[in-house]
């Protein structure tokens with residue numbers, strides 16, 4: 705191996721370790737090629753010629769731009785409206801009736817990507833309780849990647865992310881803007897807030913608890929210890945008797961005793977404060 709190849713390898717490892725330590729994002733050896741490709745993208749966007757240069761820049765106190773570029777490049781942002789309809793159906797049947805009479809509905813989508821899940825929930829609330837319920841609804845969407853949070857805030861979506869949305873719902877809550885793009889209506893938009901936030905940084909900075917937290921299709925990018933920490937930290941900011949919604953492939957029973965699985969993808973916190 706040439707000196708340059710050794711230094712590139714060291715740079716790659718330094719960034720891979722930083723990603724896991726700082727963002728919980730774990731790239732196992734089987735995904736090396738994918739991470740290489742993604743870091744190459746970050747490197748080019750920053751105008752840097754090597755990975756070792758990028759790894760060195762990461763150590764500087766003012767490395768914010770480099771950190772954000774790497775966080776974004778390393779994350780998988782695939783999402784769409786009405787994802788995993790079965791889990792949403794269970795949420796509608798098991799949980800939403802209990803929210804109907806609450807003076808305030810507080811939900812958190814903890815890795816929301818471009819906000820599709822957040823807007824889906826707001827639409828489900830409007831459909832179930834009437835649009836006036838949106839005035840007492842606060843749905844927070846957070847993600848580690850800054851560009852996806854910007855897109856969530858813009859609330860404009862290409863048709864391919866809306867394929868699961870029934871036509872009547874599309875017409876009621878969105879309007880066309882440009883070619884094959886749709887903008888979320890203001891009444892839905894007003895119930896939703898977006899922030900950049902890293903799930904590795906606990907405790908989570910919320911004053912008031914959520915009734916339900918969606919943490920879907922993100923845990924499987926984390927190592928086991930980080931998955932445990934995240935679901936326990938989510939329990940800290942969920943009210944007693946509150947709910948955790950994951951993907952059907954993410955097994956909460958194996959991660960924490962603070963959540964009791966209720967049905968596929970849905971777990972509940974004990975009624976007694978823990």
Ligand SMILES: C[S@@+](CC[C@H](N)C(=O)[O-])C[C@H]1O[C@@H](n2cnc3c(N)ncnc32)[C@H](O)[C@@H]1O
Nearest residue numbers: 727779781783815817847848902903920921922
């Ligand atoms: C596949 S998307 C899931 C989006 C949505 N929850 C869904 O189920 O469709 C995973 C998201 O997790 C975000 N993510 C990864 N690590 C994170 C972390 N440490 N903190 C917050 N978000 C993170 C990524 O940026 C990405 O947007």
